[in-house]
Amino acid sequence: MVEKQGIYKNIEEKNLKKLLHDLQSTTHLYTQTETIAYSISGRNIIGIMESGNANLVRFDYDGVRTIIDELAEGDIFSDMFVETISSELSVIATTKCKVTFIEYNELLKKCKSNENAIILLNNLFKNVTKKLIKRNERIELLTTRSIRNKLLSYFELQAKKNNSKSFNLRYTYTDLADYLAIDRSAMMRELKNLKDDKLITDINKKITINIK
Amino acid sequence: MVEKQGIYKNIEEKNLKKLLHDLQSTTHLYTQTETIAYSISGRNIIGIMESGNANLVRFDYDGVRTIIDELAEGDIFSDMFVETISSELSVIATTKCKVTFIEYNELLKKCKSNENAIILLNNLFKNVTKKLIKRNERIELLTTRSIRNKLLSYFELQAKKNNSKSFNLRYTYTDLADYLAIDRSAMMRELKNLKDDKLITDINKKITINIK
DNA sequence: AAAAATCTGTTGCAAATACAACAATTTTAC
């Protein structure tokens, strides 16, 4: 069961069970690398990650893969959140995982008579809001005008999230370069410059910022 | 009043008036270039664009401007949707505009007793969902690796939205450069290259793509 | 209708970045 801070926050176990039953929700298990089907045309299906991790990925016409979103326990995904027209989008399990599906329209109907449905809708709203903030962060990083600034912004953000001047980089440098949309070797060079200028310290991917 | 397709969809004029009154909403007028203040700490304020246009912009410490989001009639903005990394974020009116402010938490409370509040919450949800899709598009543009590709991607997207090979650029070139987070003069140079290479035609900001 | 401000189009040059290529190290797979 997803912890109380997530999508089921402020709903009592018993009431939740009833609500999910009333919504005719279904729960499925997936193994690593399995594709999670969720798009049912005409219906607004929302998937709730009960446990495990998955990626929302796009395969464009060249077959190039891009990770659009990373989904963890308590996170949600839906065809409501992505453009349906063009390229192929799939949710692919990166670990064993458990997913509950509900229909958004059913939830909406239940709001009239069931207070817990309102709470769930609110939790969904907050989750989408969180997604927006995450995307915004990404945009802010991508719109800084140099590799040096991208790195510094990213490091500052991570340190801030960690309530510290340090944090552990959980990306490989190769992935970080992809995330920041910059050339890896150019990034490595700039990383070296930052270290030489003593703006950061990097001990085994524990990065510490020495400014301000 | 915002048209029925927007944030007030499916709410009768009379009921809407009552709802907004119950929510103790306030409405303000702004003139072009005016900054719209909306962040009130501790409260979740949502601004609804009744009419006019505005941009959500960032000024970084160097004074460089980047357009983060474009707001049109029927769109919403809120400090719930952004969490700035370090730099300054503001909503700036690009035309004369009218904005109604409501408190999210008040709306939520009203959902228990007022069906129209549920409808409004649903409309807000759908709007946020639309924002998610838009930001995703932006990220796709920003992650392309050169000015040439950024321009081509942007042009292709706009043309596609227009169901055509052409579209009218509604940005000034100065703004487009800010939107794509690139240097204006470098962009102008690349724009010239694209024209010289006959990949695009640009007649008075009506841009036509000549590929594929 | 004149003045001021902004936008467009251009260029030379310096600086930043991407590309390519490779060896060394680490991680993953069998």
Place this chain on the structure above:
DNA sequence: GTAAAATTGTTGTATTTGCAACAGATTTTT
């Protein structure tokens, strides 16, 4: 436990991009 694959670290060089600066065109203000 070894082979294969991926990541890291580095460098020289070509290319792209940003910066600065300007003149002409267009738009806005007064």
